[in-house]
Amino acid sequence: MFAFRSSVARAAVVRPATILKSAAIARSFSAVSKVSALNPNVPRIAVTSGLKSFSSQRFYSVLNHAEAxxxxxxxxxxxxxxxxxxxxxxxxxxxxxxxxxxxxxxxxxxxxxxxxxxxxxxxxxxxxxxxxxxxxxxxxxxxxxxxxxxxxxxxxxxxxxxxxxxxxxxxxxxxxxxxxxxxx
Structure with missing residues (x-):
């Protein structure tokens, strides 16, 4: 068994059958996070798995970089x-x-x-x-x-x-x- 730690909640036990589901959610979260990082109009993303709720918020500003x-x-x-x-x-x-x-x-x-x-x-x-x-x-x-x-x-x-x-x-x-x- 694997332990999953969150700063918000105590450690939860994850069963092997749940790992694939969690990995798919993590990949989706990662892809959506990249989209929000590229698009300043997407300020917040929340993805919920059966175990935890993850959220990501952008804490930086997007610079307008003129091409050289x-x-x-x-x-x-x-x-x-x-x-x-x-x-x-x-x-x-x-x-x-x-x-x-x-x-x-x-x-x-x-x-x-x-x-x-x-x-x-x-x-x-x-x-x-x-x-x-x-x-x-x-x-x-x-x-x-x-x-x-x-x-x-x-x-x-x-x-x-x-x-x-x-x-x-x-x-x-x-x-x-x-x-x-x-x-x-």
């Missing part, structure tokens, strides 16, 4: 060829990685060691990174080595009010690969 523009090598090549004050290439790798090589014209704002950089005041940002904090209207195009950190940095920049964001998912590895192919 996806950049490819050709797009980045155009930015490098014709720099603009309205677009800024942001390398989110650590300073040692940046020093080993980076896309021309990019600035270094390391995500791992400075994840809240775009939430700093203009003075703190200037002091930390050696250049002026980008205006909220500036499009920030993030890249890293392979696309993982750039995606996280781009999403975090959204939470700091930067609506114009791009992500070069191929990142520096893709850049180097294309640049080396062009030289060959």
């Amino acid at each position: 523009k996806a950049y490819k090598y050709e797009d980045i090549k155009n930015i490098v060829a014709a720099p603009s004050e309205s677009t800024l290439l942001v390398d989110v790798r650590e300073p040692a990685e940046f020093a080993e090589g980076h896309i021309p014209g990019a600035v270094n704002v390391p995500f791992k060691s400075s994840p809240g950089a775009f939430g700093l005041s203009a003075e703190e940002f200037q002091e930390s990174f050696g250049f002026a904090k980008p205006e909220k209207e500036t499009e920030l195009v993030f890249y890293c080595l392979g696309g993982v950190r750039s995606t996280a940095a781009e999403e975090l920049a959204d939470s700091f009010g930067y609506a114009k964001r791009g992500n070069y998912a191929g990142s520096y590895e893709d850049w180097v690969s294309h640049e080396n192919a062009a030289k060959a």
